[in-house]
Amino acid sequence: MPEALPIFPLNTVLFPGMTIPLHVFEQRYRKLVSELLGPSMAGGEAGGRERGPARFGVVWIELGHEVSSESGQGAGGADTGVPHTGEHARGPSLPLVSAVGCTAVVRDVRTYEDGRYDLVVEGGTRFRVTDLSKVDTSAGDDYSTASVALLPEAMGPDAKEHADRVRDLYEVYRERLSEIGMAPETSHDLPRDPIALSHAVAASIVLDPAEKQRLLEAEDAATRLAVAARFLRRENRIVAAPTLPNLPAGPFLDNGVSFN
Template sequence: MPHRLPLFPLGSVLFPGLSMPMRVFEDRYRHLMSDLLALPADEPRRFGVVGIELGHEVGASSTQQLSDVGCVAEVRTVRRHEDGRYDLLVEGTERFRVDAFVDPDSDHPYLRASATALPEEPGPDAERHAERVGRLFARYCQRLTGIGMPAEPPADFPSEPVALSYAVAAAVIVDQFDKQRLLEAEHAAARLRLAAELLRRENRVLTALPLLPGGPFLRREINLN
């Protein structure tokens, strides 16, 4: 992880192993992209995605309250438009905890942080929790389909506890507060326990809902800076 990690605050949560499309148009984040693209070709282009707990994605960073735990995003594809905007596809690689925020300066007009990588551990009884979450998630998909939101996990949906914990965390349709709780869980077993709690809650809600018009399952939103 870089000594000082560039930060990209978002109103969304990125998880390790999952991808996210992004659109960059603010000047400071254009500067960030310019700095990343200037790196040697064999050096990963990375920045940290942190959740905005209070404030907005667009505007002065001084008005934002940011989460202390985020996810490193590695740029997989980038397209620069003639007007200077960028379209990105990033993939989450590892979680980190912010040790200290570094204010913008003339050379780096975007927020940075000194950060520490967080370990990825299965935790106690992770396999048992994974089996339970797998069953609950299958029921969740069935109930989404039952209310008119066709939902079917991809054929390569993971079963290994750490990967499954993040895949379900990214897939379940809950608010950012719950997504952040999932990201911050100490290990996969704790994340799976929380996911099971959320899935049971959502399954009860879905059972009570009337049929809805068909809609996309787990639609990918383009995150704007």
């Protein structure tokens, strides 16, 4: 059954079970957070707090498409704009976003007197956007909502065999990154469940966002693990080389701006 969600576009891909920090300063997303948390949690003194059950949807902004902003920045600028999924509906102020995203809940929040927020959000369930609202972005104080269909988490054929292969490849990946002081922030005890493993590994491998999105959209855990194995073989060769590509840095995603 379709579900209505407020939508927060980011220049990163959120996976089920993954946590990411966000710094929210733009007015439309301050409004989103305030409405999610309610007046008792969105205002008042700064500090970390528990949150209620409300959730929202995170979708990846597909880079390369123009994003208008109040400051005149293009894609990747501080203003994420309002997303849409239809190529024919795209206007100059509406960036293109992926049709598959992930629900998110706020696990920790810090509020500031000027209305900004620092959040830690956790991914929940994958979804497909079935209808996305088109709002007037000229006022800069509203966000998109979407009708979404939650996606099932199927195991897929030979998932256990794929999982065993990925665990071995990921251990090599982690060891090679550790040798240069860049070990991924994952527990040494990876999930035993192939579905949870597929999301944990997909979230932690250093990949281009388009490749991350491909993993998020995989139809089942077996497919995701098979694709992750191919990426891990490639990344293991890269990490073993004398020089490394530029890797992302943290700690906060800034209103949808990527780590870079």
